[in-house]
Amino acid sequence: MSRRLYSIRGNDQRLDGGAMFGNAPKSLWERWAPADSDNRIDLATRAMLVHEEGRFILFEAGIGAWQSPRMRERYGVQDSTNRLIHSLDLHGLTPSDIHVVVLSHLHFDHAGGLLSDWSEDAPPRLGFPNATFLVSRRHWERALSPHVRDQASFIPELNQQLAESGRLALVDDASHPLLGPGYRFHFSDGHTPGMMLTELDGDHGPVVFGADLVPGRAWVHTSISMGYDRFPELLLDEKRTLLASLAKRHGRLFYTHDPSTALSHITRDAQGRFGSANNKGSVRGVEI
Numbered sequence: 001m002s003r004r005l006y007s008i009r010g011n012d013q014r015l016d017g018g019a020m021f022g023n024a025p026k027s028l029w030e031r032w033a034p035a036d037s038d039n040r041i042d043l044a045t046r047a048m049l050v051h052e053e054g055r056f057i058l059f060e061a062g063i064g065a066w067q068s069p070r071m072r073e074r075y076g077v078q079d080s081t082n083r084l085i086h087s088l089d090l091h092g093l094t095p096s097d098i099h100v101v102v103l104s105h106l107h108f109d110h111a112g113g114l115l116s117d118w119s120e121d122a123p124p125r126l127g128f129p130n131a132t133f134l135v136s137r138r139h140w141e142r143a144l145s146p147h148v149r150d151q152a153s154f155i156p157e158l159n160q161q162l163a164e165s166g167r168l169a170l171v172d173d174a175s176h177p178l179l180g181p182g183y184r185f186h187f188s189d190g191h192t193p194g195m196m197l198t199e200l201d202g203d204h205g206p207v208v209f210g211a212d213l214v215p216g217r218a219w220v221h222t223s224i225s226m227g228y229d230r231f232p233e234l235l236l237d238e239k240r241t242l243l244a245s246l247a248k249r250h251g252r253l254f255y256t257h258d259p260s261t262a263l264s265h266i267t268r269d270a271q272g273r274f275g276s277a278n279n280k281g282s283v284r285g286v287e288i
């Protein structure tokens with residue numbers, strides 16, 4: 001079966017570099033991500049699109065432009081319109097053409113792009129009128145009753161509209177009938193409980209959507225976690241397991257937050273250190 005992969009840029013974001021690299025000192029992380037005068041670094045919010053057998057499957061939706069101007073400023077969101085929609089349009093697609101949206105988790109920088117742009121007069125509305133939304137059941141429970149520590153990362157209006165849409169499908173297992181064979185879910189709790197990473201089978205090895213377990217190439221370093229990760233030690237263990245498995249199977253990782261790399265192979269050297277190779281800045285219809 002032909003399965004083609006595309007990278008779809010959502011709105012870029014600028015966030016505090018210290019927060020993005022946890023307890024790593026700036027002297028270390030600024031080699032990977034240069035900071036501006038406010039100590040902020042460039043981040044992408046990139047979605048992955050799969051085209052197969054006449055249907056389109058979107059993995060995440062980027063941060064979008066549903067935020068008030070004040071919130072946009074606070075979170076360094078670039079542009080006041082939803083770039084994801086423009087990026088789909090470049091491929092001749094609209095949100096109505098998407099059959100399935102797979103959400104790794106419901107933090108606003110991964111799911112906000114499902115909502116309409118901010119307006120003073122009306123609350124944001126859920127788009128993608130023909131899509132079924134896949135979310136892990138454990139993460140859905142977390143999203144409905146978050147801890148005070150990650151409460152600000154969720155969008156209650158989005159959760160409510162997903163629930164009312166009648167098109168929310170909660171995932172319990174490593175596979176789901178809607179996606180069928182060739183897709184497998186990994187669950188990870190280090191960033192947020194029940195985060196769901198999708199693995200796609202490919203003729204040239206597997207591809208995993210790294211979500212916030214490995215948000216970019218800088219985070220392929222096995223001792224690096226984000227300040228946003230709820231359980232950093234667990235996250236590092238989960239990350240090591242995933243990277244070891246990918247390196248062994250000639251696997252690739254798709255990065256949502258890396259500003260310059262969408263996809264790379266995972267390598268392991270003689271000392272056991274993981275790295276990335278064959279870095280692709282964008283992916284346009286690659287057959288996997």
Ligand SMILES: [Zn+2]
Nearest residue numbers: 107109110212
């Ligand atoms: Zn994120």
